[in-house]
Amino acid sequence: MSLLAIGSVAFDAIETPYGKTDKIIGGAGTFISLSASYFKTPVNLVAVVGDDFPEAYIQLLKDKGVDTTGLQMKEGEKSFFWAGRYHNNMNSRDTLVTELNVLGTFDPIIPDAYQGCEYLMLGNLTPAVQQTVIERLVKRPKLIVMDTMNFWMNVAMDDLKSVLQLIDVLCINDEEARQLSGEYSLRTAAKKILGMGPKTLIIKKGEHGALLFQEEKIFFCPALPLEEVFDPTGAGDTFVGGFIGYLAKTDDISFENMKRAIVYGSAMASFCVEKFGTERLVELSYEELLSRVQEFKTLAGFEV
Amino acid sequence: MSLLAIGSVAFDAIETPYGKTDKIIGGAGTFISLSASYFKTPVNLVAVVGDDFPEAYIQLLKDKGVDTTGLQMKEGEKSFFWAGRYHNNMNSRDTLVTELNVLGTFDPIIPDAYQGCEYLMLGNLTPAVQQTVIERLVKRPKLIVMDTMNFWMNVAMDDLKSVLQLIDVLCINDEEARQLSGEYSLRTAAKKILGMGPKTLIIKKGEHGALLFQEEKIFFCPALPLEEVFDPTGAGDTFVGGFIGYLAKTDDISFENMKRAIVYGSAMASFCVEKFGTERLVELSYEELLSRVQEFKTLAGFEV
Numbered sequence: 001m002s003l004l005a006i007g008s009v010a011f012d013a014i015e016t017p018y019g020k021t022d023k024i025i026g027g028a029g030t031f032i033s034l035s036a037s038y039f040k041t042p043v044n045l046v047a048v049v050g051d052d053f054p055e056a057y058i059q060l061l062k063d064k065g066v067d068t069t070g071l072q073m074k075e076g077e078k079s080f081f082w083a084g085r086y087h088n089n090m091n092s093r094d095t096l097v098t099e100l101n102v103l104g105t106f107d108p109i110i111p112d113a114y115q116g117c118e119y120l121m122l123g124n125l126t127p128a129v130q131q132t133v134i135e136r137l138v139k140r141p142k143l144i145v146m147d148t149m150n151f152w153m154n155v156a157m158d159d160l161k162s163v164l165q166l167i168d169v170l171c172i173n174d175e176e177a178r179q180l181s182g183e184y185s186l187r188t189a190a191k192k193i194l195g196m197g198p199k200t201l202i203i204k205k206g207e208h209g210a211l212l213f214q215e216e217k218i219f220f221c222p223a224l225p226l227e228e229v230f231d232p233t234g235a236g237d238t239f240v241g242g243f244i245g246y247l248a249k250t251d252d253i254s255f256e257n258m259k260r261a262i263v264y265g266s267a268m269a270s271f272c273v274e275k276f277g278t279e280r281l282v283e284l285s286y287e288e289l290l291s292r293v294q295e296f297k298t299l300a301g302f303e304v
Numbered sequence: 305m306s307l308l309a310i311g312s313v314a315f316d317a318i319e320t321p322y323g324k325t326d327k328i329i330g331g332a333g334t335f336i337s338l339s340a341s342y343f344k345t346p347v348n349l350v351a352v353v354g355d356d357f358p359e360a361y362i363q364l365l366k367d368k369g370v371d372t373t374g375l376q377m378k379e380g381e382k383s384f385f386w387a388g389r390y391h392n393n394m395n396s397r398d399t400l401v402t403e404l405n406v407l408g409t410f411d412p413i414i415p416d417a418y419q420g421c422e423y424l425m426l427g428n429l430t431p432a433v434q435q436t437v438i439e440r441l442v443k444r445p446k447l448i449v450m451d452t453m454n455f456w457m458n459v460a461m462d463d464l465k466s467v468l469q470l471i472d473v474l475c476i477n478d479e480e481a482r483q484l485s486g487e488y489s490l491r492t493a494a495k496k497i498l499g500m501g502p503k504t505l506i507i508k509k510g511e512h513g514a515l516l517f518q519e520e521k522i523f524f525c526p527a528l529p530l531e532e533v534f535d536p537t538g539a540g541d542t543f544v545g546g547f548i549g550y551l552a553k554t555d556d557i558s559f560e561n562m563k564r565a566i567v568y569g570s571a572m573a574s575f576c577v578e579k580f581g582t583e584r585l586v587e588l589s590y591e592e593l594l595s596r597v598q599e600f601k602t603l604a605g606f607e608v
Contacts, residue, residue, distance in 0.1 A: 186529055187531045208509070225491040227489055
């Protein structure tokens with residue numbers, strides 16, 4: 001089924017203990033689209049860049065089958081730019097530069113051809129923009145998944161709570177779940193957040209895996225223990241892109257299938273961190289993905 | 305098969321956000337024995353207390369079928385005492401008091417009736433004392449599991465490395481694995497530690513679960529997401545006690561069975577933290593344990 005993804009398409013400059021990059025392609029919309037594209041389902045992207053954005057980077061998305069009709073290019077403006085430096089343990093990072101640029105006035109225009117999409121992925125953006133996307137869809141999608149971050153909880157909590165009423169699945173990390181709920185225990189936090197609108201909650205714990213909550217049900221998927229994490233940038237977006245990509249492909253939103261989708265998302269994320277930026281995602285084969293999903297099964301499987 | 309456990313039997317005084325205790329029964333030997341006792345296998349304890357240790361606390365162990373012949377009581381001396389205060393998130397704690405007392409001169413005497421044990425659990429103690437226990441056994445046990453902590457890596461690394469050569473399974477937490485190996489990645493740390501002697505390594509990650517490493521094989525068991533953690537004291541000892549208790553009961557040390565043992569250990573630990581000290585462990589039924597093991601299966605199970 002067709003998938004509509006919205007999120008930033010941008011420049012990242014990354015420093016990790018393994019090296020540093022110049023401005024390379026990044027942004028939530030980029031990682032989500034690339035990850036979802038592996039599931040052979042139409043991926044339609046709505047995003048905005050400036051006229052400094054290289055055609056080659058857009059071509060990279062097109063080559064993976066991503067429809068970029070909805071990617072606006074603003075003449076005379078610059079693309080969103082983020083620069084960050086990861087610490088030795090890769091679990092914390094300093095933001096060195098955030099230049100909002102075109103993202104500051106982003107008006108998410110939905111091309112007519114994108115109407116009727118069954119799956120909607122709202123990548124991390126201003127909650128007001130996320131809500132606008134929902135309101136501009138003529139028919140409500142079968143499933144709306146939303147990512148957000150602590151920044152919006154600090155500066156736009158009311159807007160955020162308003163969008164939460166309209167979505168099906170919220171995907172945030174453990175610290176964000178604690179901030180949003182005011183609860184330390186993730187189980188208690190989940191209960192509170194599921195009372196705010198979404199019927200399903202995913203809590204990402206990075207190297208510690210991910211939790212899926214729905215009603216009284218809980219599923220846990222570990223992260224694959226890796227010998228080295230080269231660059232964590234985009235891992236969370238890649239995860240959720242794989243999650244919704246798998247659901248759109250299989251068109252089954254049962255809890256059992258969401259469990260599988262979490263495993264596929266985790267497998268995609270485990271590739272993402274192996275190289276800088278989108279490098280590993282671009283060269284990945286579907287066979288490698290299937291083989292890694294089996295590694296997750298071996299890692300977590302037991303008989304009692 | 306019979307299990308020999310060695311470790312401290314002591315007083316703990318605990319403060320958590322939920323309340324505080326007077327001196328109550330604690331110590332690695334206590335939690336290990338109580339946990340292992342649920343597996344209906346003979347549990348023989350070697351430990352030392354002072355004459356201030358209440359008979360009622362020793363009776364509590366006996367009531368669970370723990371053989372306390374090897375529990376020495378030193379006249380005119382005091383028992384080991386630890387007091388600690390947990391912070392709000394329960395993940396960090398301050399040690400308020402550590403009084404070594406009888407543990408300072410502990411000579412682990414093995415009663416003749418304990419000779420021939422098939423399973424040996426070396427709870428956290430001076431590495432030299434742990435090694436003495438191994439040397440005093442006439443026949444090498446089928447499986448030797450050892451727990452230790454960062455303190456011994458700081459003050460007795462040579463002794464620790466010497467015992468590592470003699471054991472089969474090492475059980476430590478993630479920070480200890482990083483300190484022992486000098487590696488941040490747990491996968492790389494495991495590779496190095498498996499080159500130091502033990503054929504199997506368990507890395508405990510507290511609320512983030514546990515990893516089992518053997519040769520190239522890895523298994524991950526999540527921790528059960530709990531609404532509240534009342535008191536984490538003894539959870540690690542309870543975990544490893546359940547692990548070796550299950551192995552001794554089933555007498556199968558294959559990797560597949562160790563996976564099950566990790567799940568049983570994790571289930572035991574999930575009970576331990578529900579109340580202060582040993583309180584929940586003492587009142588637990590075997591049926592509750594089996595039911596919780598099924599919760600782990602539901603939590604971690606998926607089909608792909």
